[in-house]
């Protein structure tokens with residue numbers, strides 16, 4: 077039995093009066109890659125943000141290592157050290173250099189030894205081909221380079237789960253592949269547990285162990301990756317895949 | 323040449339008196355800025371919090387100091403405080419009080435604007451890394467805020483320096499007041515003295531304010 081890291085039960089999310097997530101249920105095992113697919117506005121980002129405590133939820137429960145999360149700011153602050161997140165807009169801190177961006181949270185939040193973290197950070201930055209940019213500022217980097225730093229910055233916290241929200245969506249096409257390779261390596265080599273939102277169906281079909289297909293805040297399908305791409309169960313998912321022409 | 327107006331500047335201790343007047347303006351401006359900026363940063367931060375009551379009060383405070391002309395403010399502290407509240411401070415302290423409150427009001431708005439103009443995504447990616455609210459402010463928001471607000475702050479400083487010329491209305495011996503006295507005392511002997519005295523004051527204010535305003539302009543251009 078593989079260990080269950082994350083479980084979501086009967087989760088409902090409202091923006092004011094409007095319900096945007098309806099009765100969400102799923103679970104995530106260690107090392108598993110879950111991909112969230114669905115049309116624009118279906119609630120993929122909202123779900124990821126809820127799993128990182130950036131959005132509150134009305135009812136339902138989230139369990140981390142089978143322990144129910146108490147949705148208080150204090151508890152989320154601790155949990156976020158274990159649940160890394162990378163956004164579409166790669167928000168590096170413009171006032172800090174690349175290496176400072178990466179070191180900030182491990183040193184200040186986790187109080188780890190700066191030299192030790194730095195050594196690890198440099199290793200990670202080398203792996204993504206950025207060892208010459210340690211002291212560069214974000215404005216001196218291309219979009220793809222910035223996104224690599226953002227990934228390294230999240231990894232430097234040694235998270236148990238990574239949440240990736242359309243991390244290639246603002247990149248030039250020729251940058252996309254490199255980022256996807258980094259994510260695939262994270263899965264295949266490091267067995268990183270991930271929840272990925274993407275509109276790149278080829279990438280999704282390569283990496284997804286499990287697919288959640290969302291529409292209007294409902295999970296319409298929760299299907300193993302291979303099966304979803306070969307034989308989607310619902311007509312909606314079929315239409316969606318057809319429209320993506322990958 | 324004996325009666326050329328320029329000599330009015332060097333008659334007796336006139337030059338030294340003008341300089342002493344200028345010094346009064348400078349230290350009142352400097353202390354008011356230090357106090358006002360310190361209070362203003364706190365008010366500015368408070369104005370970005372969600373407490374509606376605090377935000378409302380501070381908003382009223384800002385509008386009050388924005389609407390009331392500085393000269394009226396000076397009269398208020400100079401005449402009302404001693405009579406109504408029996409505060410009998412020297413006029414210079416009263417001036418520091420009025421200016422500090424004014425600077426705090428203006429600066430609170432600069433700080434609030436700067437904090438709000440840091441993109442929300444900066445806050446979120448900081449939180450997503452596990453930073454606490456205080457760490458987020460200290461390491462991510464504050465450095466960006468300082469950079470954003472610096473030109474406006476320098477401009478505020480130049481305004482404060484210029485506005486010290488109003489201090490003569492509450493009988494403070496600042497440079498304009500000294501100038502008036504010198505001109506009156508020497509009117510017979512140097513009818514054109516007024517040009518020289520005010521000419522000198524023009525140069526003094528220019529020397530004080532121009533570098534600041536050039537610096538602010540440079541920072542603004544760099545950002546573009």
Ligand SMILES: Nc1ncnc2c1ncn2[C@@H]1O[C@H](COP(=O)(O)OP(=O)(O)OP(=O)(O)O)[C@@H](O)[C@H]1O
Pocket residue numbers: 091096114115116117118119120121122123
């Ligand atoms: N801050 C907000 N306030 C109110 N409504 C919001 C907010 N953020 C998102 N929504 C709404 O919630 C719904 C889900 O949005 P969400 O961003 O999660 O969709 P998504 O699946 O990520 O879409 P996309 O593929 O375009 O990124 C949408 O209808 C959206 O309009």
Ligand SMILES: [Mg+2]
Pocket residue numbers: 120121122242
């Ligand atoms: Mg989204």
